[in-house]
Amino acid sequence: MTTRQSIGRITAFFLVAAMLLPVSEAIAQANEPITTNHAAKIRIVLAGDSTVTTNAGWGIGFVSCLRGDIECINLSRGGRSSKSFIVEGLWKECLELKPDYILIQFGHNDQPGHGPDRETDPQTTYRQFITQYVDDARAAGIKPVLITSLSRRQWGEDGKIHSKLQPNVDVVKEIAVEKRVPLVDLHARSIELYEKLGKDGCNELSPKKGDGYDATHLNAKGSDLIGPIVAEELKKVVPDLAPYIK
Numbered sequence: 001m002t003t004r005q006s007i008g009r010i011t012a013f014f015l016v017a018a019m020l021l022p023v024s025e026a027i028a029q030a031n032e033p034i035t036t037n038h039a040a041k042i043r044i045v046l047a048g049d050s051t052v053t054t055n056a057g058w059g060i061g062f063v064s065c066l067r068g069d070i071e072c073i074n075l076s077r078g079g080r081s082s083k084s085f086i087v088e089g090l091w092k093e094c095l096e097l098k099p100d101y102i103l104i105q106f107g108h109n110d111q112p113g114h115g116p117d118r119e120t121d122p123q124t125t126y127r128q129f130i131t132q133y134v135d136d137a138r139a140a141g142i143k144p145v146l147i148t149s150l151s152r153r154q155w156g157e158d159g160k161i162h163s164k165l166q167p168n169v170d171v172v173k174e175i176a177v178e179k180r181v182p183l184v185d186l187h188a189r190s191i192e193l194y195e196k197l198g199k200d201g202c203n204e205l206s207p208k209k210g211d212g213y214d215a216t217h218l219n220a221k222g223s224d225l226i227g228p229i230v231a232e233e234l235k236k237v238v239p240d241l242a243p244y245i246k
Helices: 003-031 059-063 090-096 122-139 166-179 186-203 220-237 239-244
Strands: 042-048 070-074 101-105 143-147
Touching: 042 090, 059 070, 059 220, 090 122, 101 122, 122 143, 122 166, 143 166, 143 220, 186 220, 220 239
Parallel strands: 042 070, 042 101, 101 143
Antiparallel strands: none
């Protein structure tokens, strides 16, 4: 084979290779996994009693403070305690949704007078259940946030709120410190608001009850006032969520 023939064959080889290269690149690209620039929404689940719900608590007011790139699912239920929420399988439903965060608030129905299916003792069973919420969430790869109970509007002769929920509140605070869990102290913030508004002012955010007012739950105006407080405090204790809250 002459030198001229060898050069010709080599030249032809590279010309064919150059022509086939775009085809091979296209095939490689077709086999690559499809990606998207649209990140999945951050998901928050609310677990609690009636004071967290959409119809008698701060749920609606809270959701109104969230931006469109965050999803909030409210699984709180009226009449539930830290005990019955687990026993009835509602807590399992929360975990199965695999949210990024779970906001947890109980206490009202854990108090005496709500029956053995719901009552807990602050220093024993209530502590046990609240601790379980934290441990279960973390085991599932979910970030828990503890919220102290929304205060009842229980007025003393001194014109101040005298909340009977304080023992439960203290336990939640202690667990938050022990477990290093973000804490929204809604109990303190709600008392601050109530005392600022005064008894007559608080009637405007309370549902009607007989000839008087419900001193525990919230009407629409109440939700519009309390929900933003929860959102405001959440931004402080979970800075990663701040960009998603108005």
